[in-house]
Amino acid sequence: MNPAAHFSQTYREARNRFLEAATRRGVAVETHIHPYRGAEGEELASDVALIGDPGWSRALIASSGTHGVEGFCGSGCQLALLQDDVLLGQLERRKVAVILIHAVNPFGFSHLHRTNEDNVDLNRNFRDFSQPAPVNAVYERLHPLLVPAAWPPDPKNEAALAAAQAALDANERRSLTGGQSAHPDGLFYAGQEPAWSNKTVRQVLRRHAAGRRAVAWIDLHTGLGPYGHGEKIFAALDPQITARAKRWWGEDLILSSDPDSVSPRTLGYITRSAYEECPDAAVTTMTLEYGTVPQTQVHDALRADAWLRSHPSAPPSLRADIKRAIRDAFYCDTDAWKGMILGQFRATMIQTMNGIAGDFGS
Numbered sequence: 383m384n385p386a387a388h389f390s391q392t393y394r395e396a397r398n399r400f401l402e403a404a405t406r407r408g409v410a411v412e413t414h415i416h417p418y419r420g421a422e423g424e425e426l427a428s429d430v431a432l433i434g435d436p437g438w439s440r441a442l443i444a445s446s447g448t449h450g451v452e453g454f455c456g457s458g459c460q461l462a463l464l465q466d467d468v469l470l471g472q473l474e475r476r477k478v479a480v481i482l483i484h485a486v487n488p489f490g491f492s493h494l495h496r497t498n499e500d501n502v503d504l505n506r507n508f509r510d511f512s513q514p515a516p517v518n519a520v521y522e523r524l525h526p527l528l529v530p531a532a533w534p535p536d537p538k539n540e541a542a543l544a545a546a547q548a549a550l551d552a553n554e555r556r557s558l559t560g561g562q563s564a565h566p567d568g569l570f571y572a573g574q575e576p577a578w579s580n581k582t583v584r585q586v587l588r589r590h591a592a593g594r595r596a597v598a599w600i601d602l603h604t605g606l607g608p609y610g611h612g613e614k615i616f617a618a619l620d621p622q623i624t625a626r627a628k629r630w631w632g633e634d635l636i637l638s639s640d641p642d643s644v645s646p647r648t649l650g651y652i653t654r655s656a657y658e659e660c661p662d663a664a665v666t667t668m669t670l671e672y673g674t675v676p677q678t679q680v681h682d683a684l685r686a687d688a689w690l691r692s693h694p695s696a697p698p699s700l701r702a703d704i705k706r707a708i709r710d711a712f713y714c715d716t717d718a719w720k721g722m723i724l725g726q727f728r729a730t731m732i733q734t735m736n737g738i739a740g741d742f743g744s
């Protein structure tokens with residue numbers, strides 16, 4: 383089968399194919415219906431496929447679409463796995479359960495946003511809301527330039543933004559995108575409370591992961607790094623977990639605190655919730671971040687989409703251009719890119735299976 387055939391063109395198509403593939407395999411699916419409708423009027427949901435015995439002590443989670451439109455990539459990986467007889471056979475023999483969370487942020491996936499129904503960046507939303515929101519002074523300074531009054535931006539805006547960005551040091555550059563709580567219409571907005579997807583994911587973790595002895599989680603993303611390359615990003619919380627992650631995934635695992643990482647310095651990232659919701663399990667999580675197009679193109683697509691959300695009466699042709707740009711920024715619709723994605727995903731799944739089965743006896 384051509385690997386590209388696992389990838390879909392819309393959320394609706396991706397969801398239908400995921401559900402069909404799970405049914406064909408006799409895999410149980412738990413559906414969490416989202417309160418809103420999709421771009422084609424369709425039902426929106428996070429669907430959770432539960433592969434293997436609920437009593438197995440080891441579980442491997444793979445999640446797609448935390449950043450909405452990035453779900454085209456993750457959904458393709460999940461569909462490929464559901465049709466991978468060899469790998470699923472190995473997982474079964476080794477008694478490693480698999481939990482596939484399809485479309486963590488179905489609203490953004492269907493409507494082609496990186497953010498959710500409230501413009502919340504879910505990978506900034508898993509923070510402790512009992513604490514005051516941290517101030518992102520760098521974002522504060524650049525916000526009016528990043529989301530200008532008119533789109534496309536005029537040359538004056540572009541020049542001012544380029545100058546402001548050039549003046550940032552390396553630390554400031556990384557904190558720019560790390561999350562902000564002051565501008566609900568802006569980029570990287572963390573929200574004021576746990577989002578629907580946040581509550582849903584935590585429920586899935588409590589129900590299906592918390593009772594296991596060991597839990598691994600790969601959250602699939604796109605939009606940072608070289609075309610088609612999957613950077614394995616790891617947030618180091620504890621030296622023992624870091625050592626385990628390096629043993630499983632190799633020395634090319636990049637710590638998110640490493641200055642060479644493509645990842646920003648992020649508060650409130652999603653996989654953190656596994657440590658909170660599964661306190662009795664040995665948890666090891668990783669973000670697999672695939673590169674797409676040059677950073678400036680990704681950045682401009684996000685700026686345009688943020689502008690569009692505050693300008694619902696924008697002309698239809700401009701709206702279509704912006705939607706096209708955001709889809710292209712996070713999903714390379716070519717056979718070569720899709721082949722690279724699936725190859726690296728499969729290798730990562732094998733590493734994770736070997737790691738969790740090797741370190742934690744059944």
Ligand SMILES: [Zn+2]
Nearest residue numbers: 449452603604
């Ligand atoms: Zn992402």
